[in-house]
Amino acid sequence: MNCAEFSDRVFDFLQGTLHEEREEFVRHRSGCAACAGRLEGIRENEQILTGARAPSAPADLWPRIAAAIAQTRPIPFRLLRVASGLGAAAALLLAVTLFATGSAPRTPPLKLVVQEVAPESQRTFRSLVPKYEDVDAATAMVDTILRNDY
């Protein structure tokens, strides 16, 4: 084993996963003061590094993160935006009110009022509504979308 090969295997040796070449590694170390010094140096470095304390996150970091996440929430309907190709500005202006109309018993038709968004987005949203059977389900869907930052 030469010095380059010794260097390649030094971490396997330290980790205890050098098996077949271990004897050759130890023999090289015995005959090469430079490599023996490197190995010892790495051992000492590891001792210092593993003993160093890592700094903790500031106590106010989570509130900051939560606030930053909350600020991103006014961009709802990302899914719709992607689907329809609308920009974020239109999505921010979205105001949705759902109310039931019609009398079909199993899948009552829902009338959707979408204000201040492009017609393209209105069409996309309407296409999702028939999947839901009543106003509460549709409202829950909207709520889920809002809470999960689509």
Next chain:
Amino acid sequence: MGGDDAALVRRHLAGDPDAFRLLYEKYGDKVFASAFRIVGEHHAAADLVQEVFVKIHGELRSFKFESKFSTWLFRVTVNHALNRASEGSRHTRIHEKIVRDGRGDPGGTKEGRPVDDEVQRALMQLSPKLRTVISLRYLEGLSYEEIAEILEISIGTVKSRLFLAHETLRPILKDVMLEQGP
């Protein structure tokens, strides 16, 4: 650990408002420590961690559960930190001068032990890439395989970077050891 994380991710995706906070509570300190080791400054690390968690919150829906959540989280963190470190190389040099002049980290470290500051000062002598492997290996205690996965490099490259980092750190940390005594 991975299973717990996956369960928390699924809870978050199902609308559980506490799940994401629990992920932060589990990894916030570790992510902060890694960011701090790479960028070398408390306030910059805090800003970076905030960006990372906001980013993954927005992208969690696309998480495919093919790798561990922690691997993904550390990859995002490290990539952000390395970008920040390269963008802020001038700022880092100024910060290093502040540290050398004895004024310490403007943000301050909570623990504040001299040896920790010495170690951080030594790490700042390394390139960001070498700092990263040292941080992940010895401060986060990750395996070579995990580091390779996070950094998307081979295990051989992880080891060669570690070796080079140790060679650079040796004379600096030797002084630390002498100052600390046996």
